[in-house]
Amino acid sequence: QASRLVELPYSSFDDNDDDDDDDTAEQDPGVWYPDPPKLSPFSRCVHYLAFLWNLLFLLLGLLILAVGVWGLLTKSSLPGGDRGVPLGSDPMLLFVLAGLVASAVSLAGCLGVLRASPCLLRFFLGALLVFGGLELLGGLLLLLLRRRLRDALQDLLLLCLLRYQEDPDLQFLVDEVQRSLQCCGLESYRDWESNLYFNCSSPGVQACGVPASCCRQPLQGGSVPNAQCGFGALALGPAAAAALLHTGGCGAAMAAGLRGQAGAIAAGAVTLLLLEAVGALMAL
Numbered sequence: 001q002a003s004r005l006v007e008l009p010y011s012s013f014d015d016n017d018d019d020d021d022d023d024t025a026e027q028d029p030g031v032w033y034p035d036p037p038k039l040s041p042f043s044r045c046v047h048y049l050a051f052l053w054n055l056l057f058l059l060l061g062l063l064i065l066a067v068g069v070w071g072l073l074t075k076s077s078l079p080g081g082d083r084g085v086p087l088g089s090d091p092m093l094l095f096v097l098a099g100l101v102a103s104a105v106s107l108a109g110c111l112g113v114l115r116a117s118p119c120l121l122r123f124f125l126g127a128l129l130v131f132g133g134l135e136l137l138g139g140l141l142l143l144l145l146r147r148r149l150r151d152a153l154q155d156l157l158l159l160c161l162l163r164y165q166e167d168p169d170l171q172f173l174v175d176e177v178q179r180s181l182q183c184c185g186l187e188s189y190r191d192w193e194s195n196l197y198f199n200c201s202s203p204g205v206q207a208c209g210v211p212a213s214c215c216r217q218p219l220q221g222g223s224v225p226n227a228q229c230g231f232g233a234l235a236l237g238p239a240a241a242a243a244l245l246h247t248g249g250c251g252a253a254m255a256a257g258l259r260g261q262a263g264a265i266a267a268g269a270v271t272l273l274l275l276e277a278v279g280a281l282m283a284l
Contacts, residue, residue: 047113050282054109054124057279061106065099068092091169109283125283128276135273154251157186158194164211165197175213181257183250184214189241191249193234200234208234214245 071092105127112120142149160170178184185191192198192210200208210230212218218229233245241247258265 046282050279051110051113053279053282054106054113058103058106058110061099061102061104063099064095065103068095068097068099071095109279112283121283125280128280128283132273132276132280135269139269150255153254154186157250157254158191161186161191161195164195175211177250177254178211178213178246179218181250181253182246183248183253184210184246185249186251187249189214189233189245189247189249198234206231208232210234210245216244216246 105124108120108127109124111117112124157174160174164171164174189210192214193200196202197204197206198209198211208231210233212225212227212229214233215226215229217226219225230245233241236244238247
């Protein structure tokens with residue numbers, strides 16, 4: 001009887017609790033193990049589109065990063081590469097930074113979509129808003145400070161002429177501009193006299209010359225590059241120089257080219273803003 005008195009209270013209460021739990025589970029089985037809400041077809045479509053959008057820009061950012069790293073490694077392996085410009089002023093560093101930022105933001109968007117993480121999606125959305133604001137601010141500054149920016153561009157071109165042999169990046173930039181726009185110098189081909197190496201008083205072989213990118217026919221025999229086609233061009237008369245070189249300046253040619261491409265530049269800027277807006281809406 002003593003053992004029965006001890007055991008009966010516990011056994012009776014346990015049975016009652018088990019019966020109550022079984023009744024509750026039978027009445028509402030979703031209380032203890034709730035099922036996740038199912039996405040609607042529209043939400044599922046937005047989910048996949050947001051992931052693909054971020055994956056595309058992640059690959060693009062990695063490509064830009066690879067180009068920047070490749071440029072830095074290539075220039076460091078060239079002869080005399082350690083005598084180049086410091087790393088902080090290397091233009092290839094811009095590609096590296098742009099690739100890192102784009103990759104980080106796109107990766108946050110991909111992970112935020114896959115894991116449905118509000119924190120990552122808020123970071124991605126905030127980064128897009130910052131980028132869009134900076135682009136709008138830059139566009140307004142371009143419109144308001146066009147004259148000053150044109151003067152600054154001319155000063156930059158003059159600096160490129162003066163440091164043509166000292167910086168391989170500037171040399172490549174100047175050659176590409178002169179070849180594509182068929183121009184020479186800032187105002188005219190005579191601007192190369194201000195360069196230390198092309199000045200007629202220079203003791204080097206390039207004295208009284210201009211870069212080969214100024215020549216009308218930079219290829220010898222139609223296929224072989226002729227790096228000496230501009231040698232002695234500054235000692236020629238205007239007519240002889242015009243027959244050999246593109247004597248017009250690059251400043252006017254660049255201004256005319258920018259005016260002609262204003263519509264394409266504006267369309268590209270609007271397209272970029274629309275892409276960022278679409279990404280922000282999908283994140284929301």
